[in-house]
Amino acid sequence: MSDNLIFAMEVTLNGLMAGVLYALVALGFVLIYKASGIFNFAQGVMALFAAMTLVGIQKGQVPFSHLINAILGTEFHYFGWTMHSFLAIALTVVVMIGLALAVQQLIFRHLVGQEPIILFMATIGLAYLLEGLADLMWGSEIKTLNVCLTGDTCLPQGLNATIDSITYNIFGYGFFIDNLDITATVVAAILVAALVAFSQYTKQGRAMRAVADDHQAALSVGISLKFIWVLVWSIAGFVALVAGIMWGAKSGVQFSLSLIALKALPVLMLGGFTSIPGAIVGGLIIGVGEKVFEFAIGPMVGGATENWFAYVLALIFLVFRPQGLFGEKIIERV
């Protein structure tokens, strides 16, 4: 087998793994759009906010400490604890539920029935508000994220030795697959399975689907729109936390995390805004497509093709299937 073919296989596998990470971000967009028709521009910032909150709680950082100390003249920055990852994640979920409640009560409750573009603009405002809030609460410095089951069993990173050894024995070249990407794939699979099970087999899940299908019909049978929207924003907040952990483990938790939303847009264009399987398949296609293109064509055109090629790929799909691969076909009759 030629070297280039072996390298292409390695690149494809890594593309699939990268696609899962993109899909994780796209999932949050899909959940909110499906239930409320809102394109949530703030999804990337929610991932940042969730990850910063997780690290802050874990390390016992006092939220708004700079503000508090400036007003009171104190020097109170840390509570003095280091919290176990699971407890910190649970508390972060509580914060994200609180955020969902606040978003619903303070913003979207007042915008019911408004044009989609108004709702979209509101999420742009929300994105900047959350970014500022995260800065005020936890500070701007880069934070190191350690999510650990026990003291020394943390999120694994780096070369997977087993895959390296197996592929070396077969091809004479060991493939590089990042342990963190494998973990992200497993977590994403569990997350999607849990979301599907929740929406199929629970009362709240079925109510969520009913609202997604026709919110007026759902209202007429007694489903609380307010509750469902808070539920959906909470789940999107949880998905954002998972995405924030996976991306933040690699780069540290910092403000650039909010830009991961840019990676989700072509995934949504390709997979459709209303389909969870679409987000997954879209992520995989974008991941593989951009990595293989960069490998095969990148060197001929000076490299750095991934950002724009993802959008080209999405546009090609869009031309032939405007609703995305798995999106619902929109038929409007006059």
Add this chain to the structure above:
Amino acid sequence: MKTKLATLALTATMVAAPAMADLVFPSLSYRTGPYAAGGIPYADGYADYFTLLNERDGGIGGVMAKVIECETGYNTEKGVECYEATKGEGSLVYNPLSTGITYQLIPKVTADGIPLYTPGYGRTSAANGKVFSNVFNFPANYWNAASLAINHLLEVNGGDLKGKKIALLYHNSAYGKEPIQTLEQLSAKHGFELVTIPVDHPGQEQKSQWLQIRREKPDNVLMWGWGVMNQVAIQEAANIRYPMENFIGAWWSGAEHDVAPAGANATGYKAVTFHNVGSDFPVFDDVQKYVVDAGKAAGAGDNIGKALYNRGFYAAMLMAEAARSAQEATGNADITAADMRNALESFSISEERMAELGMPNFGPAFEVNCANHGGPGTGAIQQWDAAAGKWSLISDFGPSDMDVIQPLIDADSAAYAAENNISERCN
């Protein structure tokens, strides 16, 4: 002694004179957004030095220094707005910590007669004072950094790089592309193969680039990154088990927060620097006493000694010394931007003066003149030790290859002069 006498005389004049305006040093900082992690320590260092002078010495030559901070978010448009909003405040010199903002400000400061100081960043060819009358980028620029990295590799390879493969991993922007031309020339001169690998903004995802590095097995990787690109690159290098001691960053890829996310795996990573590292300098005792303990620090006081804090602090020291020279040259404590520009053009700093300031060997001793606004172009290599949590210098401050760099500076500045109808000065 002369300096002390002049300062005393100036202070005496000040006591008798009516109250003067402050010496204004605007700081176009970025404490928010994706690049805040780098912007905060730099801005803290810049502000804390002037606070130290105010609190300990009563200002510069008896006049208080005033730092006006304006948040740019590392955004060029906002940077220009900040400049326009603050230039009327009696601003003496601008230091925007952004190559993008620098490019926009060059024609503006030249028209307004205000100096622009861009140490280690900005337009490299601004080192040519014959063309860029108001821009100063001493003591070193991007092209010096590229050459200094290659000099280090020459040193560790017994002076021979023939047959070696060196990859440049760079931010796919004007900043990141800066060293390419210099490295191409150095590649031709020393016989190494140069492989250039771009990373698109912001650099959060670099799997393709590091798979390429793993396939091509370069002997060394040089990095021109900023922001999240640095942290991800160092983590990815650790992931593919690339030898860290063969990985060298530019000075904008060599801060503590760049190596921290990779933890112990980052040990051995190197970066070029044009100033010293750490907090083991007498001046920092004064900062602790007069600034931090007095509750007057720009930040929480926990950045002292960090790479970017030291860089901001060093830049402030050089500007304060230039302001002092301007006061001495004019005999007037209340100087203008034009006085500051003139002082920068004849600026010099000696080892004795740095020792006097409590900063011995903090940077090189050098002189600036009308034609050379770029200083000596010297630098050193720092290396990270994760266990100790600090950088250490592993080389002395050495020269860069000006035989290669000077013609590049001359050519680029000549092109700028031709485009903008600028006649050469200093003849």
